[in-house]
Amino acid sequence: MTLTQNSQNSQNYSIAEIEQETGIKRDTLRVWERRYNFPVPLRNERRERIYSSEQLSRLRLIKQLMDSGTQPGKLVTLDKRELHALAEQHVCRSVSFPGSGVLDLLTGGSLCELQPRLEILLKELGLHDFLSNVVAPLNHAVGEAWFAGKLGILDEHHYTEQIRMILTAEMRRTARNDGARPRVLLSTMPGEPHGIGLLMVACTLSLEGAEILSLGVQTPLEEIVRGAVENKCAIVGVSCSEYLRRRTVASQLVRLRSMLPENIALWAGGSGLRNITLLQENIRIFSDLSQISAALQDQQIRSLTGSKRINSSKKRSNNHELF
Numbered sequence: 193m194t195l196t197q198n199s200q201n202s203q204n205y206s207i208a209e210i211e212q213e214t215g216i217k218r219d220t221l222r223v224w225e226r227r228y229n230f231p232v233p234l235r236n237e238r239r240e241r242i243y244s245s246e247q248l249s250r251l252r253l254i255k256q257l258m259d260s261g262t263q264p265g266k267l268v269t270l271d272k273r274e275l276h277a278l279a280e281q282h283v284c285r286s287v288s289f290p291g292s293g294v295l296d297l298l299t300g301g302s303l304c305e306l307q308p309r310l311e312i313l314l315k316e317l318g319l320h321d322f323l324s325n326v327v328a329p330l331n332h333a334v335g336e337a338w339f340a341g342k343l344g345i346l347d348e349h350h351y352t353e354q355i356r357m358i359l360t361a362e363m364r365r366t367a368r369n370d371g372a373r374p375r376v377l378l379s380t381m382p383g384e385p386h387g388i389g390l391l392m393v394a395c396t397l398s399l400e401g402a403e404i405l406s407l408g409v410q411t412p413l414e415e416i417v418r419g420a421v422e423n424k425c426a427i428v429g430v431s432c433s434e435y436l437r438r439r440t441v442a443s444q445l446v447r448l449r450s451m452l453p454e455n456i457a458l459w460a461g462g463s464g465l466r467n468i469t470l471l472q473e474n475i476r477i478f479s480d481l482s483q484i485s486a487a488l489q490d491q492q493i494r495s496l497t498g499s500k501r502i503n504s505s506k507k508r509s510n511n512h513e514l515f
Contacts, residue, residue, distance in 0.1 A: 432464035
């Protein structure tokens, strides 16, 4: 199938772009094309595969349902309407947590009621439980609802902005640092525009007494390293969503680790690291916010041990000079 004049007027995607947008590997797309006759791409002048916006939309729904445990063979042959129906059923089954009513406000168009409801939940639960039991599952539910077509871009952006404002204000209110906890630089890597996960980590670290230096999103690796070194940070933490391909995330993490001094720890977490297992031992991967407290304690022990070694080495060197 060749690219026609009409199809050129709509948005088209290369197979590499489809892989990045959906997380479905290009080899898998080719297998589905042969086995299930979907997606059948157009071809450009160089005979390269070109996919339509409609195909991208269906593939996003398929990937979402695959992540929830449905086998691809049961999904690839379904049309968009059938996929939407399955996605809506999954959203209804999965939404059962303290903040599930917030999703109803978004899907029902009651955006003005969102902030008061979130503030009530924060006051009732406290910041720690609010992050773990409301924001984390709500982020996932909002993403699924967006894929299912129940939320528009306006709704998703409004939700993100309200969460950002509430968490920023609460972190400033509850921040404490007694000098005992390490300084942590936080950012996302180039190409990663999502910052809510980063803010959740910053709040958790703040509750633990860490000193936070946040650079926001999409910081060049060289600048992350410069910021960590110049500000004497003990830890660099990066948040990775599913926006970037896993291969891209892994390669950037390995490169960042090679650029950082050995005495600065590299931590990484987020849904973009799911199923990534082949990383260096000196890159610490987090799957849950609850792991941060123990990791900070471990980092303090390592720092103290390193300081004692340095002091001991200096004493030996001084004693040697006396003779």
